[in-house]
Amino acid sequence: MTKVHFIAIGGSVMHQLAIALKHKGYEVTGSDDEIFEPALSNLQQAGILPDTIGWNAARITPDIDAVILGMHAREDNPELVRARELQLKIYSFPEYIYQESKNKTRVAVGGSHGKTTTTAMIMHVLQQQHKAFDYLVGARLDGFAQSVNITDAPVIVCEADEYPASAIERRPKFHFLHPQIAILTGIAWDHINVFPTYEIYKEQFAIFIRQMKPGQVLIYNSSDKELVSLVTATGSHLKLIPYSLPEHTIHNGITRVFFGEQYADLEVFGGHNLLNMYAAKLVCNELGISDAEFLTAIATFKGAAKRLELVAKNGHSVIYRDFAHAPSKVKATMEAAKQQFPDRKLIAVLELHTYSSLNADFLEQYQGAMDPADVAAVFYSKHALEIKRMPDLAPELIAQRFGRPDLHIFHEREKLEAFLAAQNYRDANLLLMSSGTYDGLDFSKLNALLTNN
Structure with a gap:
């Protein structure tokens, strides 16, 4: 049985991965110096809540197959120090997601805005179309018991964050997912504490594009001039699919979106959501879903938590x-x-x-x-x-x-x-x-x- 230990298991997404691996049949242990709700109850219900709060090097044993390091665990963490002494395999969250999805079709949704909603839209449509898939998303979504799921499904859909992967791996999380299909929604400077200049921030997206292998699919927002410039300069080796605002009408507070002759009335609204939806449609097309199937499914999408x-x-x-x-x-x-x-x-x-x-x-x-x-x-x-x-x-x-x-x-x-x-x-x-x-x-x-x- 695969044995995995989480250092800082109480994180909002970390604990969800721990639960997903427990459901998959792995032996899961973890530790943290503080665990709040809802992680506390979720871990307790899954039977993997640490018996004591705090760090303990004795938890780290040679039979552990993988140590997954959370964001707020520091480099001098005694469990991390012990794992290094034993030369165990240590992964950040995204590095481990890649290990679990090497044989899957990986979809990564990146960009400075709209990641969660676009990811949620793809997930909603795949679920409505009864497709088997794994996922990683940064919000609670109706119809999904957790925000991370790892099974033997052939596809994984990941929200691809540009924040650093861990205390010992300062590169952005999305550099470790290596998708065959990627979305970039746009570039607008953020995370000034990590990327002190706009140029440094922008370079992270250039690296992401350059890392993709020839012929892989990059779906990008062509209404973002900065992104278009970046894609033109660095993405010539890829299958490039641009998108912009789709045809739509607004009547009595209801938005109707058109793709060709087909249309759907939506429960969400706003130009940014229409852009997100177009990107989601293009991913779903790549995964074998027709425009008609997409529109039928997206009509019932109510949005992600705290997004309008x-x-x-x-x-x-x-x-x-x-x-x-x-x-x-x-x-x-x-x-x-x-x-x-x-x-x-x-x-x-x-x-x-x-x-x-x-x-x-x-x-x-x-x-x-x-x-x-x-x-x-x-x-x-x-x-x-x-x-x-x-x-x-x-x-x-x-x-x-x-x-x-x-x-x-x-x-x-x-x-x-x-x-x-x-x-x-x-x-x-x-x-x-x-x-x-x-x-x-x-x-x-x-x-x-x-x-x-």
């Missing part, structure tokens, strides 16, 4: 929650809401939560990002700055960087809640954008904003 996720609605207002945080994502999400509901006022709130967005220098990238909103607000938590050991941000600086003197700026959740309660939601939509929680904002209570209007 419906929080509350009535006859004249909608509240959406979205994961958008990088400048390009923020603008695309707001433009989608404006295009879908052109006659409604848009109230938009962005939380600065990531290392990049809380960096005073990087904030320049947000110039004009909140312009599509009729009423715009920014929230940031002093606690988040403290945790990241970053200096305080002056509200005046934030307003200047966004280029909106009328920008409402809050750093206390109670004041944000008072601001939300004071708005008039008659013929208005509220869009809350963040990869965080607004310092504990209770989303379940937001429905009251609409019942009072």
Whole structure:
């Protein structure tokens, strides 16, 4: 029996891989210095929750076939030190995914934005068409028990992240997946703490393209000029398939998409989602699914968690929650809401939560990002700055960087809640954008904003 040990098993995706390998019949052990919900309950239910919290070199024995190293395990971790002494095989998460999928058709969905949604769309269609496949995706999806699945299926669909693979492997995760079919959705500078300049960030995508073997398939967003330039310079050895915005109409808040003579009415909306959908269709075509089959399946796709996720609605207002945080994502999400509901006022709130967005220098990238909103607000938590050991941000600086003197700026959740309660939601939509929680904002209570209007 294959024996695998996870160092830092409690990670949001790491614990899902551990559970998937347990289901596959492997002997799985793990450790961590802290494990939170839902990982705690998920691991307990699978019977692989560590019996004690903390690191213990004695857990590392010569009979272990693979050690999988999580992102927050440091180089001096005693279990990692022991694994190296025993010369065990040590993998980062993506390196191990590749080991498990060497004999599969590997699909990798990369790019600065839209990865999760595009991956989710492909997964949804494959599931609807009863195709056997494995997957790796960075969000909870309806219809899927977990976010990682490893079986003996002939295909694996992977969200391909550009963040470093582990503490001892600083190269981006997506460099280790080696797909035969890849998507690049676009390039917009992110992760300033890892890639201090745009050129360094862009080079990671050039490396990804160069690593692909001649004749393999690269599906790319031809409306992104920077990406087109990169693909032209580095991708001549590949089968290149460009995509752009598909033909579509919007009527009474419903988007209808057309591929040739065939069409489908969608449950999701926005130009960015239509781009994601076109990329997903092209992958599905490569996997043997026709346009007609794709359209039938995609019509029932409701979106990934926290991606224009419906929080509350009535006859004249909608509240959406979205994961958008990088400048390009923020603008695309707001433009989608404006295009879908052109006659409604848009109230938009962005939380600065990531290392990049809380960096005073990087904030320049947000110039004009909140312009599509009729009423715009920014929230940031002093606690988040403290945790990241970053200096305080002056509200005046934030307003200047966004280029909106009328920008409402809050750093206390109670004041944000008072601001939300004071708005008039008659013929208005509220869009809350963040990869965080607004310092504990209770989303379940937001429905009251609409019942009072």
